[in-house]
Structure formats: structure tokens, C-alpha cells
Amino acid sequence: MDLLWEALTWLFSPEQYQGEGSIPQRVAEHLLYTAGATAIAAVVAVPIGYFIGHTGRGGTWVVGITGAARALPSFGLILLLVLMLGVSERVTASLVALVLLGIPPLMAGAYSGMQQIPRATIDAARAQGMTEWQIIWTVEIPLSLPLLLGGLRGAVLQIVATATLVAYVGLGGLGYDIIQGIPLRRFDQTVGTALVIVVVALVLDGLLSALTTWVTPRGVQQGRLTDVRARDSISRAAPVATTAASPEKKTTQQRKATL
Amino acid sequence: MEWFLANWELVARLSLDHLRISLIPIVVGFLLSVPIGWFAQRFPATRGLVLGGVGVLYTIPSLALFMLLPPVLGISVLSEANVIIALTIYAVAIMVRTVADAFASIEPHTLRSATAMGYAEWGRFFSVELPLAGPVLLAGLRVVAVSTVSLVTVGVLVGIQSLGYLFTDGFQRKIVPEVFTGVVMTFLIALIVDALLVLIGRLVLPWSHLAKKPVEAGA
Numbered sequence: 338m339d340l341l342w343e344a345l346t347w348l349f350s351p352e353q354y355q356g357e358g359s360i361p362q363r364v365a366e367h368l369l370y371t372a373g374a375t376a377i378a379a380v381v382a383v384p385i386g387y388f389i390g391h392t393g394r395g396g397t398w399v400v401g402i403t404g405a406a407r408a409l410p411s412f413g414l415i416l417l418l419v420l421m422l423g424v425s426e427r428v429t430a431s432l433v434a435l436v437l438l439g440i441p442p443l444m445a446g447a448y449s450g451m452q453q454i455p456r457a458t459i460d461a462a463r464a465q466g467m468t469e470w471q472i473i474w475t476v477e478i479p480l481s482l483p484l485l486l487g488g489l490r491g492a493v494l495q496i497v498a499t500a501t502l503v504a505y506v507g508l509g510g511l512g513y514d515i516i517q518g519i520p521l522r523r524f525d526q527t528v529g530t531a532l533v534i535v536v537v538a539l540v541l542d543g544l545l546s547a548l549t550t551w552v553t554p555r556g557v558q559q560g561r562l563t564d565v566r567a568r569d570s571i572s573r574a575a576p577v578a579t580t581a582a583s584p585e586k587k588t589t590q591q592r593k594a595t596l
Numbered sequence: 597m598e599w600f601l602a603n604w605e606l607v608a609r610l611s612l613d614h615l616r617i618s619l620i621p622i623v624v625g626f627l628l629s630v631p632i633g634w635f636a637q638r639f640p641a642t643r644g645l646v647l648g649g650v651g652v653l654y655t656i657p658s659l660a661l662f663m664l665l666p667p668v669l670g671i672s673v674l675s676e677a678n679v680i681i682a683l684t685i686y687a688v689a690i691m692v693r694t695v696a697d698a699f700a701s702i703e704p705h706t707l708r709s710a711t712a713m714g715y716a717e718w719g720r721f722f723s724v725e726l727p728l729a730g731p732v733l734l735a736g737l738r739v740v741a742v743s744t745v746s747l748v749t750v751g752v753l754v755g756i757q758s759l760g761y762l763f764t765d766g767f768q769r770k771i772v773p774e775v776f777t778g779v780v781m782t783f784l785i786a787l788i789v790d791a792l793l794v795l796i797g798r799l800v801l802p803w804s805h806l807a808k809k810p811v812e813a814g815a
Contacts, residue, residue, distance in 0.1 A: 498657035519754060531663035532664070534657055535664070538656060
């Protein structure tokens, strides 16, 4: 517990907030890496995911890639890319690694977001005379947003976590003070920085969660990617205790009605 | 390939270490998540709190967790226990949600029939709920296993020997094949553990092939 106290002392001492390598600078670097990698990953992954979801072709592909990507050790990927592209290209190499990590969850989010839309809804849009593009822009994309943002949340979570490791190849970010502090046994510094990382990760996740609620069309249940299956199971599970069930049952019916 | 042939003993030793460090969190994480997830599902009032709690744990990056656990638990940063406990926490964080979903997906009629046939709560849990939840539990466990195997490598930053050693050592000595071997071996071990789980699933849950369909647990 003493160490936690020392970490807080380190964290709140004024010299951490000025000059080269200050905490605000590290946070900014970290957010920059995260935002850059997420944006590039989204530009690549979302159109592919939407294409697969819209046409319904190649869905097993997405599932396979998402599963396989989970087995890929991100730390090794960064070091491998930096060695292969050369240390002078370490920024590009690290960015490529982070982008590669962000692509699978985003693609899966875009794909499953479109894929879970009931065919009847799309057929109804077509029957009303909408063109294919109108269906995509005004029906499919809005209805897919909650799951797409679930995928975005997953991607950001991955990238924020992995961006702590790029300090090992000589870049900045919040991992710097930890990776440099461990061999020096500066544990006040490492623990203090860890606290900052946790706050950054939680705030980003909270913001994305709020954004998900905000963009979710009225009547569509919001959810992370995980909820594709959960929603299905919730609607089947009218809980055994009927007294506790009534509020949940109501939302279930609403969901069924709107989906 | 040359590097691998010259150093296969090192690779084999690290692979075994890697496997050993991965297996404990996978098994312990599973054993802890089943009661927690079941509890969250059985008492819906706690569901939000429990799932929210594990969600927060899952959000913490591994490098930060490796730093924060030691002062909280009073263990050394450089101890294997640190990495194993951290990975167990992630396993629980991923798995609890799946467990709650798995138990929620059982038809309530089935449960009522079981009760009507005279099953008491415990008996019903072991002979009806657990077997029916099995395929979803297995799918969740596969996700946990694969991500645990890949996360073990980060432990090398706090001095824990695993295939991650090939990353840092290869990087510092600028040996591309060494880092490459580390990545491939980690990937292979993940695939092997996954295949083993599928096999165990076939043996323990012969009545269901639902498990074939991988679950999308949030990345």
C-alpha cells in the first residue's frame, strides 16, 4: 500500500506536468496513436464489413479472421514489423501493427450490424421503392450503428492497450514511463503511470459507450458486439421468477416489436 | 528456419513455460466465472453490477494491470504469480458475460419441466442447466484460451519467461527469424489449445454441435 502512496505522490508532483516527457504529453501521444490507428482501421474495415454484410457473401471469412486475430500476439507483431521495416520506420511499423489489430473488431461490427437486420425490414424498404443506395444509407447503416460502434469500442480498447507497448521500440505514449521504469525499479513511476493508463482507457470506453447510446435509433437495443447472441438469448429467457421478470419482459416485447 | 533448427531447444523450453503459464488462468478463470456468471443471471438485480464490474476489469490494459496488482496484493512485480493472477482476471472478465448469457439462453419451459419432475435446485443445475449451457460455455472458453495464450507474451516485460522472450531478445539482437518464430509458435499454441478444447467439447458434450459456431465475444 506504501507503493500506491508513493505512486500518487509521483503522479501529483509538479515536475510530471512540465517539460519533455510530461504526463500530458504522454497522454496526447497515446491518444494520437490511438486515434490515428483507429481511423485508418475504420477506413479499411468498415466498407469491407458493410459490403459483406450487405451482400451476405463471405461472412464466415469475417468470423474466421476475427478469431485468428485474437491468437496473434500484438507485442510480437509490433517488434516483428519494426525489425522488418527497419528501426527508422518504427512509427509506420507500429502504426501498421495497431491498424491490423483494429481491423478485425471493426469489420466484425460492421458486418454483424448489417447482417442482424431482419430481411423483412430491408424487403419493406425495397417494396416502398427505395433504391439500393437509399436502403444502404437510410435503413441499413442507421440500424447497424449500434453494433458497428460496439466493434469500434472493441477496436479502441485493443489499440489503447497495445499502444502502451510501442514505447518498447522507442516511441512515446503512456507505456514509456512503465517500460523505462521497470529495469530502473522506479515503481512509483510505473504504478503512477499505470493509474493514468487505466483512467484514459476507462474514459475512452465510457465515451464510446455513451456515443453508442446516443446514435442508437429509437427502439433498437444498444449493444456491444457481444450482444448479437445475448439479445437473442435474452428474448428467449423470460426469467423463472415471474415477479422479477415483468420489467425485462416488457423491454423484450418492445425489442421484438421493433426488430 | 535455420535459426529455429539451431535454437529449437530454447523454443521448446519457452513453449512449455508458455503453455504452463497459460493453462492456469484458463482453468481457474473458467472455474471462477461459472458461479459468478450463474449468480448474475439467477439474481437479475446483480446482473448490471457484475457485468459492469468485469467490463471495467477487461478495459484495463495488461501492462497497467501488471503494475497495479503487485502493490494491491503485496506480491513482487517480477513474480510469475503477478502475470498469472492478471491473466486470470482477464479470463474472468471475458468469461462471466458469456456464462450469464449461456444460462440465460436456456428455455424457461425446460427449467420448469425439470422442477416439475422433482429436481431440486442443485440437482437441476448439474443435470439440466450446466449441460444445456455447455456449448455456449465452451465457445466462450475458446475465446478466453486463445486470448490468454497471446497475452502471456506481454509478461516478458515484467521478466516472466515465455515465448515473449523471443520477441524482446530477437528485437534487441535484430534477429528477425527469432521474433518470427515467437509469433508463429504463440499462434500455434493458441491453435492447439483451441483444438484441444473443441475435442474436449466433443467428448463431454456429444449431444450438441452448437459449439461449432464461434461466439463473438467483444474482441
